[in-house]
Amino acid sequence: MTIDIVVLPGDGIGPEVTDEAVRVLDWFVQHRAVPLRMQRRLFGSAAWAAERSTMPDATWNAIMAADALLFGATGSLDQTHIPPDERRKGSLLRIRKGLDAFANLRPVKAQPALAESSPFKARTVAGTDMVIVRELTAGMYFGTPRGVETQPDGTRRGVNTHSYTEAEIARAARFAFELARTRRGHVTSVDKANVMEAGRLWRDVVTEVHEAGYKDVTLEHMLADNCALQLGRAPTRFDVVVTDNLFGDLLSDCAGAINGSLGMLPSAALSAPREDGRRRALYEPVHGSAPDIAGKGIANPLGAILSAAMLLRWTANAPAEADALEAAVQAALDAGARTADIAMPGETVLSTRAMADAVIAA
Amino acid sequence: MTIDIVVLPGDGIGPEVTDEAVRVLDWFVQHRAVPLRMQRRLFGSAAWAAERSTMPDATWNAIMAADALLFGATGSLDQTHIPPDERRKGSLLRIRKGLDAFANLRPVKAQPALAESSPFKARTVAGTDMVIVRELTAGMYFGTPRGVETQPDGTRRGVNTHSYTEAEIARAARFAFELARTRRGHVTSVDKANVMEAGRLWRDVVTEVHEAGYKDVTLEHMLADNCALQLGRAPTRFDVVVTDNLFGDLLSDCAGAINGSLGMLPSAALSAPREDGRRRALYEPVHGSAPDIAGKGIANPLGAILSAAMLLRWTANAPAEADALEAAVQAALDAGARTADIAMPGETVLSTRAMADAVIAA
Numbered sequence A, B: 001m002t003i004d005i006v007v008l009p010g011d012g013i014g015p016e017v018t019d020e021a022v023r024v025l026d027w028f029v030q031h032r033a034v035p036l037r038m039q040r041r042l043f044g045s046a047a048w049a050a051e052r053s054t055m056p057d058a059t060w061n062a063i064m065a066a067d068a069l070l071f072g073a074t075g076s077l078d079q080t081h082i083p084p085d086e087r088r089k090g091s092l093l094r095i096r097k098g099l100d101a102f103a104n105l106r107p108v109k110a111q112p113a114l115a116e117s118s119p120f121k122a123r124t125v126a127g128t129d130m131v132i133v134r135e136l137t138a139g140m141y142f143g144t145p146r147g148v149e150t151q152p153d154g155t156r157r158g159v160n161t162h163s164y165t166e167a168e169i170a171r172a173a174r175f176a177f178e179l180a181r182t183r184r185g186h187v188t189s190v191d192k193a194n195v196m197e198a199g200r201l202w203r204d205v206v207t208e209v210h211e212a213g214y215k216d217v218t219l220e221h222m223l224a225d226n227c228a229l230q231l232g233r234a235p236t237r238f239d240v241v242v243t244d245n246l247f248g249d250l251l252s253d254c255a256g257a258i259n260g261s262l263g264m265l266p267s268a269a270l271s272a273p274r275e276d277g278r279r280r281a282l283y284e285p286v287h288g289s290a291p292d293i294a295g296k297g298i299a300n301p302l303g304a305i306l307s308a309a310m311l312l313r314w315t316a317n318a319p320a321e322a323d324a325l326e327a328a329v330q331a332a333l334d335a336g337a338r339t340a341d342i343a344m345p346g347e348t349v350l351s352t353r354a355m356a357d358a359v360i361a362a
């Protein structure tokens, strides 16, 4: 039973870090017989340059047919030469929605080897080990009405809509509770129930799901502003954090400050199980396309490589291999392997390729 | 010309910290002839307990007639015994809107004396000196439609609307640029223009205001998620940050982690200038009502006292006195004065009252 992976390197540093993640996965195909078949597809700016389409039909069909995607990065605002329609067509948001990949997992772990380069004191972050479960297919990102309208007096007004149905909240909550059961059994649900009615509904539905089937997991509710503060003050108190699409976007970057660089952080976005019990999935590093360092071979590939480890765990059902890969990353860091973003003055800086070599060697 | 101040102690630790701020202001009335007249009014839960109204007419009329409010804290979700209508009537949001206090200033300064108790390394935060200008009367907090509706299939859906007019964005931007001129001349405008059309409008209008009259100030745009990260990684890079109501709520708590406690942070919310050129204003510490420590006399009064310093600066037009008060807070901290929230193991902990005494003595 072969597992079909579509590789979408995307823009900026996407191709260089994705190349390394693919090389690492190839290692598992060859040495551990993990049955992956990977095919690379053009997407976004690169596809626009080659074929004048940000989402060629062949790419979209491959995405929809695949078991999982390995995604690099997408350029955000530097696509002004591409018509707006085409930008939307080739957007990451369309892929997330198309896959119905509602459960975005963003693990954040303090790396003892990086204690020096972290902006935080070691006593603040040591032992941090949390997963943010960000709802990824609803909320502010997809709500309508949206857009800019001209008012009767001729001036403009911009509108976006934050919308959540009970079903959308409930499935994110269930996912978080299930995940907490495999971890330390604690869920923090984050909203602005003191200001937003939709946040009040979020809180009510999460509580109902908890009451109905997850009383073995502890649940606390936290306001989003307080969560932003606590992620900086006391990150070790969190196990699983579940929140909506927009708060999840900000809060995962708050948490990302812990190791000093987003370059380390992986993510997975999972759909509901299909008929065969498997979830469609999109794996991507949390960092963006970083156009300023693209093409230089200096980007940190660990976010992409750790995303490949999540692929081994969640799509290839190969937890031992996922553990082995995570341990290899840890070992490489412990041995002093550093890309520029996580190096301290005086430390030897590795290229993207050399960092991946260090992981493969480990 | 007497300046009328309405004091609203509110809930939880609100009364105890506000008492100290009033005592400090009284000192300036007596020793520096600052012409303040302060009157205390019931509001929120306390008013409900006393008069079965969260916003007695006398309070509302006093608020609307005053030059400024000195506000303590408001309980957020622990008001379940109060009918929803009454909760809204006595809400802080209604006061902010009623005063049209659109420009919320939240200064964040690293306190060298607190370097030990900060969760961050000293090298990260040393020299941090920024003001977040949060738009306070529009956006997600006030947009309609809002609420929870029952869908045709009987399940619920929650909706809130993020809405900004060109005029609302422009006045916040102008305020930020004017403020930057009195500081280091740099503005960071924060949005999610890559996802939200209203964020795209925010970015466009801020750019237009900049082009039209503030080319002497430097302007950069930043995505909100990246800003959350940069506030943790490199807070010294910010001078004035301008953003919408909801992002401002989260990002000011991110920045608040810098000293380890929200207890230190003041804020001011200012209206457009009235006919006499003065702005109506609401001064409040950034921290909340902290019901867990209320009534114990251990809360940190510095957020309230520094809010009083902002009152001296912005409402009483007494910048020398404001500077003197800020210097006194600094001196008290330098001399080792610590409330429980900012004390390190082994340090002597002062009560709320004793901390204020230390400031007054200085």
Ligand SMILES: CC(C)[C@H](C(=O)O)[C@@H](O)C(=O)O
Binding pocket: A074, A076, A092, A249, A286, A288, B194, B195, B225
């Ligand atoms: C690139 C952008 C659309 C995206 C988002 O806002 O979701 C990114 O910030 C992320 O966190 O994955």
Ligand SMILES: CC(C)[C@H](C(=O)O)[C@@H](O)C(=O)O
Binding pocket: A194, A195, A225, B074, B076, B092, B249, B286, B288
């Ligand atoms: C108490 C609450 C309504 C308020 C807000 O969300 O604006 C608070 O968090 C703040 O930041 O002033």
